[in-house]
Amino acid sequence: MVSLTPRAQQILAVLLSAKAAMPLSQVAEALGIPERAVRYDLELGSVWLKHQGLKLETQSGVGAWIKGSQADKVQASRRLGSLHVSQLNLNPEDRRVVALAILLGAGEPGQACDYERLTELLGISHRTAYSDLVDLRKYLAAKDVTLSRRADGSFHIQGPEVALREIAFRLMERWGAERVWKYLRAGPDSPDAELYRLELGSVGCFVATLLAHVDPEPLVRAVQAGQESMKASFAEPDVFPLLLKLALLVRRVLKGYVTVEPVLDTALLSTLPEAAAAASVARGIENAYGCRLPTGEVSLITLYVLATKTATHPGSPAMPEDVLSKLAGHIVDDLVSDVSDRLGLDLGVDSMLREDLRAHLKPVLIRLAFSMKIRNPLEDQVREDYPILYRVVEAAASEVVAPLVGPVPSSELAYLTMHFGAALERAPRFTGQRLKALVVCSSGIATSRILASRLEREFSRLDVVDIRPTASVDISKLPDVDLVVSTTPLQCEVPVVVVNPLLPAGDLSALAEKLRALERKGLTEPSTATRAALTPSRMRSSLCLAELLHHGLVSVSLPVQDSEQAIREAGRLLVLDGAVEERYVEAMVRTYREVGPYIVIAAGVALPHARPEDGAIRVGLSVVTLADPVPFGHRTNDPVSVVFAFAGIDYFSHLRAFTELASLFRDPERLAAVRQARTADELLTVILSAVT
Template sequence: MMLDNRSMHLLSILQHSSTPLSMKQLVEQMNVSQRTIYYDLERINDWLKEKSLPPVQRDRGKGLFLQTESKEIINEPAPQQKWHYHFSPEERRLLISASLLMQPEQASMQHWMEITWVSRGTVANDVKQVKKEFANSGLDLSYKKNTGYQLEGPEETKRRYLSDLFSTVLSQSESDTIRSEIQKMVWNTESKSDDLNRETVKQLLFETEKDMGMTFTDAMVEALALQVVTMLSRIKEQQLVTVNPEEKEVLSQTKAYQGAVHLSKSLQEHFDMEIPTEETYFLTMALLGSKVHHDEFPERTEEELKGLRQVIQRMIHDFQTYACVVFDNVKELENNLMAHLKPTYYRLKYNVTPSNEWSSQIKEKYSEIYRLTQRTIYHLEYFVGTSIPEEEIAYIAIHFGGWLTREKKQVETRYKAVIVCENGIGTSNMVKTQLENMVIGLEITATLSIREFHEFKEPVDVIFSTNYIKPKETPVIHVPVIMKNHDKEHVLKQMNELFENPSNAMSKNEKLLALVEKHATIHNKDALLEDLDLFFEQKTPTRKELDQPMLTDLLVSENIAVRDSVSDWEEAVRLASAPLLEQHAIEESYVEAMIQSVKELGPYIVIAPRIAIPHARPEAGVNKLSMSLLRLKEPVWFSEKEKHKAQLIFVLAAIDNQTHLKALSQLTEILSSEESITKLIESDDQQEIVDLIQNQLVEQ
């Protein structure tokens, strides 16, 4: 029998989990109903039975899991246990595209029917879609009776298309099947010598890393290896790229070019073939656009992209202004963004499409951070001369999000840990901050790629990994990049089981079940526990939602003052702060800190014409999250410049870097309309302002 994409995804989740997973967790991860999970489990168990493997097991009160025997067989299938995977339409199109680009001699309806296991009619429809996708990239797919399918277009376009295809395939988390099929086309794994070549290419890439002073992500090494082998194959077939002289001049000044020259020479020696100079330049583009896990930031970085650091500094400044926060260790954030944005710059410059499987999750869960990042992105767009894709914005938002969620340690370290993550600096930092903020006394001593982890010797108490790692002496807790409430509960429960009294790990629903059991007969404990988990997960607001009040919760009528004019900006700040002082939401020291900040840093609080948002650090005297407003008929000047006068002065008293973001995001949305600003200024009393804000939020 065949497993479809969804069933294979579920099997993969169970295979890579080191602990049992509850029905609630599976419903969340799969984003399907409980009934669908049960249906897929039946298919998986039938498939396992067909392979003479134990079915999915259920641990009472804990969840579902695969026995080690099943995991190992699935992970390394023997020839006699070969099985058929049901490719999704997108995966079929990827296979057909790869076949046309890498195996044109086999490009036929019959061949595609054999590798995708679907009918001629289905393949025909897929080919029509592939033809459109090629056309959108500047390639023409045609069919002639005598010659068959022909793909025509510039060799550079074909290589970039393949590069994008590799990135897409390597980012697929549902199944390894599509990945292995594409790799088979590239590596031709039938021969042992090709296996040796695979390791040779990777080893040469590791040497190139050292030349460039950086560490590529694990996924990037795989993608680059595929690109290099494809390049060698195309050179043998005399399918060569060309690079214009202007680009050569720019590329030759980069450190990546030196790495590409060294790599080309090594490839020539190992494979006894000539690498044309044009190919070395094209290889430079691939190296420049590669995601990194670490970058040593030598002086050459500044020489390559002198303007990029200034762009990053402006983005950080704007983000802090719009978010009304002050980052600690700004230089470290600047360096992290530099390591990420340097390859981003070259990806944009050379039209390399990014792949970010978490972008939609980032936009959904960290919507305020994503929108704040969007407001700063124009600096980068101006610098690179093109619009920034949503996937790249999401990656940048990860960096800012990691810094926003950082909290100063106020307890001594109890556990030391490392994070293993193959997806680069920003993703690793996001995982790090989520864990350190969640587990009291946890210190993350390092973030490692899988390669670095295998060489890591320092003792730690626990390993957190976004990839499947087989536990050895040190316990491993597998975590997703974006952790939902149930993921956090799972981590805390495992930490309790590892380091605390196991009885403390009992969930609230398990305790409720034990209480019910004292007074009633329960016929199916596991099913009832799963239903309770689902019920309370759906009915109870998440902690994040509870902690982030709406704008209307903060800006109530008693916090609004209406005046015609003031003598100067200092009086405006004091009058705007008065309601919060009266409520003891802030101390007088906070008012003085806001005024002093303007004196020292200038009128940065005037975020737009007619609007100022005075604020200072929480430790300056904030007792609770609060907001107030002073509306002036006559503008007050925060400097001599016209752009620094304001009539709406919103005082924000934040208790941390996150809790105020929802309210601030809603306020920003309202103030993005000139009409709304004018209406607020023309309002006659507090209640009219409150009503106007409520109406605007309803319209959003």
């Protein structure tokens, strides 16, 4: 039997669960790997599939799919999910991950980690095992953790308890905190257990045994109680890392490994609302697991809570002002001012940007102060699509944030860049002074006029006041212009940008940079070209609410029995519109069962959704208002009377619609009007007028 790599195992799991052909780019995006890696591993996967009586089919422009009977596909999925790490062809990185997990206590409890176990489990020689352990020793030493060999030949790691837990958390985070948590919470007897095993793969499931024998449900209840005590909810993506860290804490405490010394100043803690939430979480843990948490562990929980982003909702009481909130507010003021100066526009008037940054920056400051790194799955895409804006934010953060808490890592910079990118998308279009340009061209008149027309079309603030051939230009007698765009180099007092007459992408970018420089000198508003240079093409082409919503996607005063029926009714509209497959609706319900109240994102408003690979065909949004509100399980935002069901296909194509929805959710009066709408026309009018 052919041995699969862990990556090939996950690729086949995605294709086996798909109902139709999947483009390889979509498979790559679902797994967070390059498309070329998918192509490479599919060659190995096709051989494995043949042994299961199945055939891998591919077609250019369509994608890949697995051909065979449904019974054979089900059987193959079960075999795929039951593969142990010892049955996989592990690359060096995966081998080191498994070895480190064993050293931290994964796998069979009480079983010593020695050369014999490593070579048997990983299918490697003593020499390879020795080489892997040398690499691990270097990795651990950088984290103040030592790897030593005992007299009996077994290996042992030793170091600060906080450091050991952080290493274990980083291992699990490789597969995504949300995926690992859902796998743990489902349990082996859940109908969805096989699905989660396939999502994680054998290596991910093996690493997850670091949390074996920890019942996750009490932690969910403890975190919900903590949210109630501080009258705010943890942002949905951030709550899963928090839950994993708490599960690690419980696992280690139950095994007798505790943190005694506080990691935070206890005098500072008393001033923070998060401290009360942490104390509530600690009480829930003590009561549920029958253990006592010393001051150091409670302090650690407080640090975890502080490092987790919270989201207050319209109508919710504001959290008390504290010293960290004040510091975050001052930094936001300076950061927005610095970025505005560098861009040549005033973002300080955007109250939504300030509010979002303030909520975002408080946990960022804690993470930076305690060197708590985070994984940003969007980092590469943000840096690729916002190259100019990323550099601007990076420079501003080095001036404003770094002197206070040290250098800001790229993962945090990418999140900050996304906030500023959203603000640029909201920025009003320019209505004031225009820039004047002279076009100097060495080609014929037709080429010159094409260049001038292209300039005015691409840069709406730019007026081409004259076109002159190169041979007749007198640089001492230029007209009154702000800029010269020339196809040949010129020496004059007015700024000159040399371009190709056809204006390729590189020349457009250079022009945008020059316009931005001119604006910084004396103008206060950005040109459309500058905003275009700072906003990614995916954002510029993302859909707005007016493009997504129509009469077939809204339903008014719908009677439902419970929350799940409400989700299914909203999902049914997406199916009828062709935006999703039917399985996407069940995936939304399954997500709600797993994350529960976290989809209730404002008072009386739920936003159910699932992953793109769960059956999303294109971006879609539906709205259902309920005849009678129903509870979704949220402590402060229940009952729900409005359900927005959403489907996305990537990270960017829906950003504009979400920005507009955020504006709606922040306006209690508009939300009230949405609830009171009695016809589809009235509902659409209220929603779309709220964002125009």
